[in-house]
Amino acid sequence: MHLKQHKRIIFRADGNARIGLGHLTRSLALATMLQEDFTCVFATQEPNPDFLTTLEKAGISVIQLPATLNYEQEAKELVKLVQPFDIIVLDGYVFGTKYQQILKSKENKIVCLDDIHAFPFLADALINQAGGVTPNHYQADINTQFFLGPAYALLRPPFLEAATQTRQISAIKNILLNMGGADPDNQTMHLLQAALINLKEINIQVVVGSAYRYYKQLLEYARQNSNITVYQSLDAEAMCELMQNCDAAILPPSSVAYEWCSVSGLLLVHQIADNQKDLAAFLTQNGLAFPLNQLNQILLHPDQNEIIAQQIKQQRQYFDGKSKLRLKRIFSDLTLGDFLQLRPAEENDMQQLFEWANDPAVRQHSFNPAPIPLEIHQRWFHHKLTDPDCLILIATFENVPAGMIRFDIKENQATISYLLDKNFRGKGFGAWVLTAGVVQLQQLQPDIARVIGHVQQSNIASVVSFQKAGFTKTNIIPPVEPHSLVFAKELN
Structure with a gap:
């Protein structure tokens, strides 16, 4: 399995005597981590001479932007410099919703570094290294994935x-x-x-x-x-x-x-x-x-x-010194959307879902770990496929089946069940399938107000995937079992 890397990351940040150098410092820390895999470029207004020297030593080029307080106009000019497959990192409180909207007009991936959750975000990924913050602190696009806390600390080498x-x-x-x-x-x-x-x-x-x-x-x-x-x-x-x-x-x-x-x-x-x-x-x-x-x-x-x-x-x-690995994973995972697709399940997917459902690792984390007989699965699958209150989507990677996500709908709430093929686990696919699946659900069923998922506490991979996809743990909905967790995401 090969992922085509995005070639370039543009970091948009400023720093001076008035606002301090914090945005530049943490953006540079992130750029240093990502240089092995991406060409990193800084776009900045009136760069400090010492900072320019630091960038030069690091082998990072600079786009010097004209000094202006009209940031919407700046975004219109910056978007002209953006190339296909560029990722844009925004670090600053002036890069609000309208600024992001302008940059997303070319469908480039956007990552925001934030610490004040002051306005709605349209970013594909949002990184806040402060602890104690959850997705509930944010207004964000349904596609936004969250990476919160010191596990994503922006530290220099x-x-x-x-x-x-x-x-x-x-x-x-x-x-x-x-x-x-x-x-x-x-x-x-x-x-x-x-x-x-x-x-x-x-x-x-x-x-x-x-x-x-x-x-x-x-x-x-x-x-x-x-x-x-x-x-x-x-x-x-x-x-x-x-x-x-x-x-x-x-x-x-x-x-x-x-x-x-x-x-x-x-x-x-x-x-x-x-x-x-x-x-x-x-x-x-x-x-x-x-x-x-x-x-x-x-x-x-x-x-x-x-x-x-x-x-x-x-x-x-x-x-623990491992935040670099986690942050690099965020940016490599941003490429997944170029290769992964979701399609409605069909009758001929029955056998594939049967094999996935009986995978020992899947049964281990299921609330009923017993193997599923083929005859029972056939009846269940046919029923679900024709049920108007159920949506099953198949995730494919370069046309290879990679996993499944199912939504069981009751009134204005949908309950998620998802799984991944063993060859696609541990690669960041879980959060993508959850995020993309919810987007398709909302397009097909715009009245859905909440999506929930029940997860075994021991299923760490699924817990992390739900958190990245913007779900938060809730006590409002009772868990399936005493030691299980419930994750929820409000849509309206």
């Missing part, structure tokens, strides 16, 4: 490697302080003169970006305080090395906090932007970080080492 290493900290001797690449409100200086002013016995390693406007003031302050060292515009390798030489960090709840969690150590977060609220809550509520106001309490705590050890343990549970 040194941090992916660091996440696989063990670490122990016996004392707090060095604290890293970074408030993002731009820090427009100079929180760096505020914290040095407030929360950290009395920590004369601890070395403070301060990192700022190229867009930081208060650099001279910071250097002067550091000259007056021998325990402060200042760094500017560190690349990923240098930043990771500095983190590994620090025992604690004071960071905004943003991508840099995830990078610290991959290195691991005592983390204290200080929110500096509205879009960091969700991530701050996730980090603190799951034991990955403490609020900054607990710094002195931790430094004076008699069980400080145990507190840090527990936090490192939590960080290791969420950051």
Whole structure:
């Protein structure tokens, strides 16, 4: 089985002293992960010279867009540059529904990186690395697949490697302080003169970006305080090395906090932007970080080492260094729609469905694991094929039968049953079949308001497929068995 790869990914992101460099940083992290399989190109307005240098070193070309606040017009110009089979990644709060609609006019795949769920999305895939977020937080197209949480952390290569290493900290001797690449409100200086002013016995390693406007003031302050060292515009390798030489960090709840969690150590977060609220809550509520106001309490705590050890343990549970593999899978799976099709089941599909249904792996995850006799299957299949309240679709890959999805309809609700041929499992087909199947159902039965699926808790592959396809676990509908799960997707 061979999948023709999309040739190019265009990353649309901006960064400057006003909005910070976060969008560029995380888009670059993603591009670095995907370079092995795709040609990556950045489209950006007024790129920072240091960022251009970084892209040049990475072998990534740039489309420099004219500076404008008329983003709908920009989208009309950008779409002229898009080639067939290009994938477009949008990372920014100005790329709203209309912008996406214009880009989708050429039927290219769109991926959105998001963290504030502020407007309806038309993307084929939506990535939000913040924890505690579900598809219910979003208004999105029925085709949109969701990839949510730190399992999809957008980490640069040194941090992916660091996440696989063990670490122990016996004392707090060095604290890293970074408030993002731009820090427009100079929180760096505020914290040095407030929360950290009395920590004369601890070395403070301060990192700022190229867009930081208060650099001279910071250097002067550091000259007056021998325990402060200042760094500017560190690349990923240098930043990771500095983190590994620090025992604690004071960071905004943003991508840099995830990078610290991959290195691991005592983390204290200080929110500096509205879009960091969700991530701050996730980090603190799951034991990955403490609020900054607990710094002195931790430094004076008699069980400080145990507190840090527990936090490192939590960080290791969420950051395993495998997010690159998961993110690469998202983009390779986007090609599936070019090769997979759904068609209505026919009488001559009876034997194929019989063989699929009796596959040992299928029976293992069925609510009734007993083998199905051929005679019973024949009667069942004929009944379902002629039942106006049942829709059976066959998934084919390059005309080869790959799986089946069935909808049993009762009033305005449809219950899903699906399966895949053994040769097509573990390749991302499940989420595609669910997504494409629901789209066809809605086209044929527009009055359907909800689609549900019952899944064995042990069937991890199906659980993941339902989640990617935008379904969420629900307790409103009773499960088939005590240890089974119910997933639902609202359509209207």
